[in-house]
Every structure is written in C-alpha cells, then in structure tokens.
Amino acid sequence: MNLAGWIFLALGWSLATGLSVFCFYRILGKPKLQGSEEPKNPVIPTP
Amino acid sequence: MSNREAWASRIGLVLAMAGNAVGLGNFLRFPRQAALNGGGAYLIPYFVAFLALGIPLMWVEWAIGRYGGQFNQSTTAGQFDRMWRSGWAKVLGSLGISIPLLITIYYCYLESWTLSYTFFSLGKTYFGSTDQGAMNQFLRSYQGVVEGGPFQSMLPAIGFWVATLALNLWVLYRGISGGIEKLAKIAMPILVIFAIILVVRVITLGTPDPAFPDRNVGNGFGYVWNPDFSLLGSFPVWLAAAGQIFFTLSIGSGAIQTYASYLKKDDDCALTGLATSSTNEFVEVVLGGSIAIPIAVAFFGLEATKAIAAQGSFDLGFVAMPVIFQKLPLGFIFGALWFSLLFFAGITSSVALASPFVALLKENLGLSRVTAILVTGGVLLVFGLPIILLLQHGYMDQYDFWIGTVLLVVFSLIETLIFVFAFKRGGAAANSGGGGFRGWFKNAGVAGWEEMNRGADIRIPRFFFYVIKILLPLVLAFLLIGWIWEDVTSKSSVILMRGVEGEAAMFQWISRGSILLLMTGIAILVVVAFRRRPQ
Incomplete structure (x- = not known):
C-alpha cells in the first residue's frame, strides 16, 4: 500500500470511528428513552 | 391509553436500528465497490453521499416514523395519511410495507446461505473443494443450479431456508422489546467481536506463501485504499457511491419508519439516528473493508482478486472465502465466524424488513399476534419458493433490480416530497410565508424540520434544512434517472431483459408479475383496513 493509501485509510477509519464514538459518548450520557421529558433543545426557529 | 409496544432502552433501539442497516453488503459489497471504483479516492464521493443523501434521509425517515407513532401508526401507510390528507397518501404509503416485504422474500434466501455455510464450515463439508472452480461447483x-456435485437434491437449501424463516418469525413473534431488541443486543456485539477477530487474523497474515512475495496483506489493503483520482470525474463512480450509501443505510424501504414509530413524541431522533448511521459506517469502513478483499489478495494475488471482484459480491463471499479458509490453520473456525457474522448481519436486517407487514396485520387489520406471524410466514413461503426453484432463470434478479434498486429510490423520493411539500401541521410557522408560490415554497419543509428537531439531543445544522428541501429531491430524481439509464444502456439490461430468451424470459415475466401482485394486494389491504377500522 502506498502513502496515499495509508492516508485515506487513516481518514476513513478516523471519520467512521470518531463519529461512532461521539454518538455513543453522548447517548451513554442519557441512556433512557424519555418520552415525556422536556426537550433539551427547543424547536429550531423557521430558517 | 395506547397499549402499543415500545423500545425498552435507547441502546437497544440504536442496536436494532444499526442491525437493520448492517447487512451482508457491509462485508461483501463495500470492499468490492471501493476496490473497483478508485480505492481511497472512492471515499470522497462515498462520504459526500453519506452527508448529502444518507444522513438527511435517515433523519427524515426517523421523523416520519416518530410522528406517525403519535397516532399509533406503525407503517408509512398510516404515517403518510396523517402527514398528508389525501386519498393517495395511504396508497403511496403502502409501498413502505410492500417494498420491505418483497426484499425480505429474497433476502431470507441469501441469509439462509450464510446459516448453511456456518454449519458447512464447522462440519468441513466444503473442505476438499480446494480451488475456486470446485467451490463454485459446490x-x-x-443452489440446485447444476446437476451433480456434492448435493443430490435441493432439500438442504430448502431446509436451511425454512429454518431461517422460522427464526425470523420467532423473533417477530416475540415483539419489539422481547424479540427484535433482544436479538439486536445479542447479535450486534457478537457480530462486531467476530469481525474484529477476523480483521486481526487478516492483518497478522503477512505473506502467506513466501514463493509469491507480492501476495501479501499490505497489497490487499492497497487494493482497497490506494486512491485513483482519475476516477473521481467519472459519473458511474459517483452513482456507485450514492448507491452504496443507499443500500448500506437501508433507507427507502419503510423499515426505519416502523421502528421509529415505537418512539415517544419527544424522544430524540437526531442523535440516535446519527448513532445508527455511524455504527453502520464503522462496521462497513473499518471492519467490512478489512476482511474479504485484503485476504483474497494475500492468497490469490492482485490480478485474480480483481477477476473475483468483477464477478460479484457473492462469488467473493461464498466461493473465494471458503477456499481461503481451507488454507488457514483452524480455517473451519474462521469460516464459521465469517458466515455466522454474515448471518447475524442478515437476520437483524430481515426482521426489520418484515416488521412493517406484521404491524399492518396486527395493528391495522386487527389480527392476533399468532395469526399475523402465520400469515407473514405463509407469504414468505409462497413468494419465496419460486425464487429458490427458479434461481438459474434470473427470477431473483428481477426482484433485486426492481425492488432493491428502483423502488427504494422511488419510495425515498415520494417520502421526501411528502415530508417537505405536503406535511403541514398548521400554526404560525406554517402560515408565515404569505400567499402564492413564493409563500408556499418558503413554508415548504418547515413542519418537517420542526418535527425532526423536536426533542433533539444535538442541534442539527441549519444547512441540512436546505439539503432536505432542495438537494435531496434533486439528488434522488437524478439517481433514479441515472440507474435506469445505466441499466438500459448495459449489455445485460434487466429492464429490457437483454439476452434473456425462451423459458428464462417467461419466468422473469412471472417474477415481475409476482412483484406487482404483492404490491397491489398490500395496497388493497391498506385501503380495506382504513375503511373497516377508522384509524
């Protein structure tokens, strides 16, 4: 594998893993389905 | 009070949704697509499609499902009906039941191959078929496509298929939290662990045969990842990347909406939807890209792997891989790990795909759980048997093309247009744009955007509002035209049935007829259900 291949592999793996880690980190902070709880973010105003 | 089912935990929901997305394609289709379409450079159109097509459409589907769930509507038929007060809404929404059911019909057969090959690996049944010709014959x-060979009849294939159907139906019978969620909580971690074991085995292979120093894992990864930027200007490469994102995230089928309908009104869609997409990407890019192609290059060399890749994903998974397992120490165990991980990837997808039909029978037609499961099993048997018996005549190819390619995009386009242009909940936001076309266009998509953001645990960047409203419908229309154009201009066009004659042509027309029959039947069932029981 050439250098560019390694760079793309690193980029692809980092993007896919990083996004998953970010999402699961946030989800594990709030693991329950709330349903009736007030939303953290209010409704986004009309763009 | 509603007694509808619900998800027991958020992690269970994420794993079930990710299980729906992670399928055979993550391990067989992605590495082949990357290798054939520019290696590392393929990741550029791939991630662009992920951002511009995959994630927005995923959010749209989650929002549609959760919105419909507020009115106890588990299928897109009822969900569209709530979003768009038109007689057409539930008929168009019935596609979100028939499309996934049609996919389940042929997908369960492919899934049964992975189950049978797990046992064939453990029992070393295919050991002795040491080259690709012999393994192809196996x-x-x-499949019963050729006379002779190790199988004297199709009974093993039919037996494993029936067992696969039974397992699927059992999970569906157990319900959302007791069946689907439990399956996901067991199957998804096992799948990831098995995949990591296989990746470690591949990485530590080095150069299996010192007589062929070029045949090594490094060159295998190079085939998947070395970028060929000259292909970035190629329209088919962009089309292939968009297609891969479509298939891998399982969007456009109606299954996500059914799963999301079991959320509560203010449960988060944005972060949870993103988590399922990113889990799928991790499994696909990191794990899926590191097994089949690199190991094939290490054992067969680059040129032979290119030839295998050109033949198709299934030759890679079911012909090349078993040959390799026979050359590895403890290969029967690695073979069992490989095929069982494919089976887990398959079953978590097929239960999701069958669930809209089960929901229609149970919730809209009022059938008991047992009756709904028996009817589903009956439909899968009756429509699935010709797929097995007429495989050599291209019967399944018609299903795969019309359902797995064309109708997924058609349905995505329909749901996007309804979500953006027809969905209005009233209120100030919906009426603030003034009259005329300008006002109508300004209001379009606002209700959907608000719905999507309600209860969100992350703030969706506003840029996605415009992506969903303007870019998504255009990209989907473009994709549909592109794929149809690509097919009709190819030498083996499925639409024009080029090169198909005699008996095969007759069977392929019957295949098309069966697709139409099921779609029409479900549309009629939906209309009847909504007339009989006011929803």
Whole structure:
C-alpha cells in the first residue's frame, strides 16, 4: 500500500470511528428513552 | 391509553436500528465497490453521499416514523395519511410495507446461505473443494443450479431456508422489546467481536506463501485504499457511491419508519439516528473493508482478486472465502465466524424488513399476534419458493433490480416530497410565508424540520434544512434517472431483459408479475383496513 493509501485509510477509519464514538459518548450520557421529558433543545426557529 | 409496544432502552433501539442497516453488503459489497471504483479516492464521493443523501434521509425517515407513532401508526401507510390528507397518501404509503416485504422474500434466501455455510464450515463439508472452480461447483450444486456435485437434491437449501424463516418469525413473534431488541443486543456485539477477530487474523497474515512475495496483506489493503483520482470525474463512480450509501443505510424501504414509530413524541431522533448511521459506517469502513478483499489478495494475488471482484459480491463471499479458509490453520473456525457474522448481519436486517407487514396485520387489520406471524410466514413461503426453484432463470434478479434498486429510490423520493411539500401541521410557522408560490415554497419543509428537531439531543445544522428541501429531491430524481439509464444502456439490461430468451424470459415475466401482485394486494389491504377500522 502506498502513502496515499495509508492516508485515506487513516481518514476513513478516523471519520467512521470518531463519529461512532461521539454518538455513543453522548447517548451513554442519557441512556433512557424519555418520552415525556422536556426537550433539551427547543424547536429550531423557521430558517 | 395506547397499549402499543415500545423500545425498552435507547441502546437497544440504536442496536436494532444499526442491525437493520448492517447487512451482508457491509462485508461483501463495500470492499468490492471501493476496490473497483478508485480505492481511497472512492471515499470522497462515498462520504459526500453519506452527508448529502444518507444522513438527511435517515433523519427524515426517523421523523416520519416518530410522528406517525403519535397516532399509533406503525407503517408509512398510516404515517403518510396523517402527514398528508389525501386519498393517495395511504396508497403511496403502502409501498413502505410492500417494498420491505418483497426484499425480505429474497433476502431470507441469501441469509439462509450464510446459516448453511456456518454449519458447512464447522462440519468441513466444503473442505476438499480446494480451488475456486470446485467451490463454485459446490455453491451451484447447493443452489440446485447444476446437476451433480456434492448435493443430490435441493432439500438442504430448502431446509436451511425454512429454518431461517422460522427464526425470523420467532423473533417477530416475540415483539419489539422481547424479540427484535433482544436479538439486536445479542447479535450486534457478537457480530462486531467476530469481525474484529477476523480483521486481526487478516492483518497478522503477512505473506502467506513466501514463493509469491507480492501476495501479501499490505497489497490487499492497497487494493482497497490506494486512491485513483482519475476516477473521481467519472459519473458511474459517483452513482456507485450514492448507491452504496443507499443500500448500506437501508433507507427507502419503510423499515426505519416502523421502528421509529415505537418512539415517544419527544424522544430524540437526531442523535440516535446519527448513532445508527455511524455504527453502520464503522462496521462497513473499518471492519467490512478489512476482511474479504485484503485476504483474497494475500492468497490469490492482485490480478485474480480483481477477476473475483468483477464477478460479484457473492462469488467473493461464498466461493473465494471458503477456499481461503481451507488454507488457514483452524480455517473451519474462521469460516464459521465469517458466515455466522454474515448471518447475524442478515437476520437483524430481515426482521426489520418484515416488521412493517406484521404491524399492518396486527395493528391495522386487527389480527392476533399468532395469526399475523402465520400469515407473514405463509407469504414468505409462497413468494419465496419460486425464487429458490427458479434461481438459474434470473427470477431473483428481477426482484433485486426492481425492488432493491428502483423502488427504494422511488419510495425515498415520494417520502421526501411528502415530508417537505405536503406535511403541514398548521400554526404560525406554517402560515408565515404569505400567499402564492413564493409563500408556499418558503413554508415548504418547515413542519418537517420542526418535527425532526423536536426533542433533539444535538442541534442539527441549519444547512441540512436546505439539503432536505432542495438537494435531496434533486439528488434522488437524478439517481433514479441515472440507474435506469445505466441499466438500459448495459449489455445485460434487466429492464429490457437483454439476452434473456425462451423459458428464462417467461419466468422473469412471472417474477415481475409476482412483484406487482404483492404490491397491489398490500395496497388493497391498506385501503380495506382504513375503511373497516377508522384509524
């Protein structure tokens, strides 16, 4: 594998893993389905 | 009070949704697509499609499902009806029941191959078929496509298929939290662990045969990742990347909406939807890209792997891989790990795909759980048997093309247009744009955007509002035209049935007829259900 291949592999793996880690980190902070709880973010105003 | 089912935990929901997305394609289709379409450079159109097509459409589907769930509507038929007060809404929404059911019909057969090959690996049944020609003969004999070979009849294939159907139906019978969620909580971690074991085995292979120093894992990864930027200007490469994102995230089928309908009104869609997409990407890019192609290059060399890749994903998975397992120490165990991980990837997808039909029978037609499961099993048997018996005549190819390619995009386009242009909940936001076309266009998509953001645990960047409203419908229309154009201009066009004659042509027309029959039947069932029981 050439250098560019390694760079793309690193980029692809980092993007896919990083996004998953970010999402699961946030989800594990709030693991329950709330349903009736007030939303953290209010409704986004009309763009 | 509603007594509808619900998800027991958020992690269970994420794993079930990710299980729906992670399928055979993550391990067989992605590495082949990357290798054939520019290696590392393919990741550029791939991630662009992920951002511009995959994630927005995923959010749209989650929002549609959760919105419909507020009115106890588990299928897109009822969900569209709530979003758009038109007689057409539930008829168009019925596609979100028939499309996934049609996919389940042929997908369960492919899934049954992975189950049978798990046992064939453990029992070393295919050991002795040491080259690709012999292994190809083994597979074709199992499928009943060729006379002779190790299988004297199709009974093993039919037996494993029936067992696969039974397992699927059992999970569906157990319900959302007791069946689907439990399956996901067991199957998804096992799948990831098995995949990591296989990746470690591949990485530590080095150069298996010192007589061929070029045949090594490094070159295998190079085939998947070395970028060929000259292909970035190629329209088919962009089309292939968009297609891969479509298939891998399982969007456009109606299954996500059914799963999301079991959320509560203010449960988060944005972060949870993103988590399922990113889990799928991790499994696909990191794990899926590191097994089949790199190991094939290490054992067969680059040129032979290119030839295998050109033949198709299933030759890679069911012909090349078993040959390799026979050359590895403890290969029967690695073979069992490989095929069982494919089976887990398959079953978590097929239960999701069958669930809209089960929901229609149970919730809209009022059938008991047992009756709904028996009816589903009956439909899968009746429509699935010709797929097995007429495989050599291209019967399944018609299903795969019309359902797995064309209708997924058609349905995505329909749901996007309804979500953006027809969905209005009233209120100030919906009426603030003034009259005329300008006002109508300004209001379009606002209700959907608000719905999507309600209860969100992350703030969706506003840029996605415009992506969903303007870019998504255009990209989907473009994709549909592109794929149809690509097919009709190819030498083996499925639409024009080029090169298909005699008996095969007759069977392929019957295949098309069966698709139409099921779609029409479900549309009629939906209309009847909504007339009989006011929803």
